[in-house]
Amino acid sequence: MMTEAPFLPRERLRKHQEYFQNAQKHTYLKGRYDKITSVAIPLALASTVIVLIGRGMYNMANGVGKKQ
Template identity: 60%
Template structure:
């Protein structure tokens, strides 16, 4: 039976565990790039959808953009 080498050295793993356990934030915001995926992208999607909804209501109320 052959033992495989681990993906990361044990020291790096322990260092990362200490880092993540010492941060007192929500679990989904603990990584360095997690603010982008958990906050910025949903805010951008919400903002663009609100803009499109408002534009559609404006166009419907003024009769703009009819197809025929």
């Protein structure tokens, strides 16, 4: 019987496990680029939506931007 080689050496895997188990941050913010995907992108989308809704309300209140 042949066995497959592991993806990572055991020492490196153990080091990663210790890092993720002992870190004080939330699980979804532990990677290098996780702050971008779980904080910055949703904030950018929310701010864009708020600006567009405000612009639409202003246009409806003042009758601006109507099509003939």
